[in-house]
Amino acid sequence: MKRNFKVLWLGAVLMSVIFACVTINIYFPVKEVESAAKDIVSDVTGKKPVKKPDEGQNFLKPMIEIFFIANAWAQDAVTVSNPTIRALKDSLKELYAQLLPFLKKGLVKEGDDGYVAMGETPGLGLKEKRDLKNLVDATNQNRASLYQEVAKALKIDPSQVGKVGETFAKEWKKALEEK
Secondary structure, eight states: OHHHHHHHHHHHHHHHHHHHOOOOOOOOOHHHHHHHHHHHHHHHHSOOOOOOOOTTOOTHHHHHHHHHSHHHHHHHOOOOOOHHHHHHHHHHHHHHHHHHHHHHHTSEEEOTTSOEEEOOOTTOOHHHHHHHHHHHHHHHHHHHHHHHHHHHHTTOOGGGHHHHHHHHHHHHHHHHHHO
């Protein structure tokens, strides 16, 4: 009888450990972040995204969409804005204007993480390198704050801010290619 009790007790402990190991999936709203990234990066860079017209569009399609798909349109546009994000966008706009010549020359590079990094800086003096490093640091600090604010506005878990930066990285690179 004692042996059965030990087996039952051990089985109960084992089952509780198994049930306690639950994987928690954290939802990451990819479409919403992509939409926010497109809007914000286009505002900062001054490059508005080009919308391509649908091929084979006929005159009835807009009428049908107006009456039957209006709700889907409302859900497509994700605008993330608050006073902090607007201030960060203004600051990033000024920094981007100063950074753009260095980005074009390849002295500064857009990373896959949403941040910029200094590349090789031949021909720059010590003061110029220091000034460029300060510009890169200020840009990265603003971008880090922006990604955190976007995550907060979209109710994304703070552990996912890196994914927000990676999503923005694609838009930063696209904007640079189009300039």
